[in-house]
Amino acid sequence: MNVHDLCTDRRGSVAVEFATISVLLVVFIFFLTDLVVRQATIGRLDRVSYSVAGTLRERIQLYDAREELNQRDVDQIAKLAARMLTDMHEEADLSKLKLVVEELHFEDATSVGNTNKEISFYRSWQSGSGSSCAPPQTLNRLIQLAPKGSYGRWVPLYQVTVCLPTTSWYTRLTTSRTITPLLSSFAIVMAR
Numbered sequence: 712m713n714v715h716d717l718c719t720d721r722r723g724s725v726a727v728e729f730a731t732i733s734v735l736l737v738v739f740i741f742f743l744t745d746l747v748v749r750q751a752t753i754g755r756l757d758r759v760s761y762s763v764a765g766t767l768r769e770r771i772q773l774y775d776a777r778e779e780l781n782q783r784d785v786d787q788i789a790k791l792a793a794r795m796l797t798d799m800h801e802e803a804d805l806s807k808l809k810l811v812v813e814e815l816h817f818e819d820a821t822s823v824g825n826t827n828k829e830i831s832f833y834r835s836w837q838s839g840s841g842s843s844c845a846p847p848q849t850l851n852r853l854i855q856l857a858p859k860g861s862y863g864r865w866v867p868l869y870q871v872t873v874c875l876p877t878t879s880w881y882t883r884l885t886t887s888r889t890i891t892p893l894l895s896s897f898a899i900v901m902a903r
Contacts, residue, residue: 745880749894752800756873756896759795763788764871764898767812778816778867778902780836785812789838792873803875809839811872813850817857817865828854828865844874846897856899872897 766788770778789810796803813836818829833851837844850870860866874895 741880748880749877749892752875752877752894753896755796755799756875756894757898758799759792760871760873760896760898762795763792763810763873764869764900766791767869767871768900768903770902778814780812780814780834780869782836782838785810785836785838788812788871796875805875807840807876809837809844809874811844811846811874812836812838813846813870813872815850815854815857815868815870817854817867819864828857830854844872844893844895846870846872846895850899853899857901866901868899868901870897870899 766773767780789808792810793805793808796805796808813834815833816831818831830851835849850868853868853870857865857868872895874893876891876893879892
C-alpha cells in the first residue's frame with residue numbers, strides 16, 4: 712500500500728471521523744454541564760441574597776425598630792443564608808461562604824435645612840470565611856437610589872453580597888490548573 716492509496720481509500724473513514732467528532736462532543740458536553748451548574752448556583756445565590764436582604768428590610772418588625780446593624784445581626788444573617796443554601800442544595804460546600812452587608816444612613820433633611828442627601832454614616836460588615844468578597848459597587852457610591860420617605864427623611868439603604876467559590880470542570884479539563892471561580896450575587900433594599 713502506498714501513500715496515494717492511503718489518501719484515497721475510504722474504508723474506515725467513518726470510524727476516524729467519529730473519533731474526531733466524539734472528542735469535540737465530549738469537550739462541548741463538559742463545557743455545557745459546567746455552564747449549567749454555574750448558572751444554577753448563581754440562581755441559588757440570587758434567591759438567597761434577595762431573601763436575606765428582605766429580612767434586613769423589615770427592621771421595624773424583626774429588630775425592634777433598630778436601623779443600625781451590628782456584627783451579631785450580620786452573623787445571624789450569614790447563618791440564615793447558609794441554611795437556605797443547604798436547603799436548596801444539600802451537597803453544597805458552604806465552608807467558604809462569605810457574606811458582606813453594607814448599610815447607608817442619611818442626615819435628617821429637616822435638621823440639615825436643605826434637601827440634599829448627606830451621608831450620616833456608612834458601614835460594611837463581613838461574615839464567613841473564604842476568599843475576598845466584594846460587591847460590584849459599594850453602597851456609598853449609590854446614594855441616588857435612596858428615596859425620600861413619607862416623613863420627609865431619606866430612607867436608609869442596605870446591600871447584601873453573597874459569595875461562594877465553586878469548582879469548574881471545564882477549567883480542569885482544558886488547563887492543568889485548578890482555578891476556583893468566585894460566584895457572587897447582591898441585592899439592594901431600603902428600610903421600611
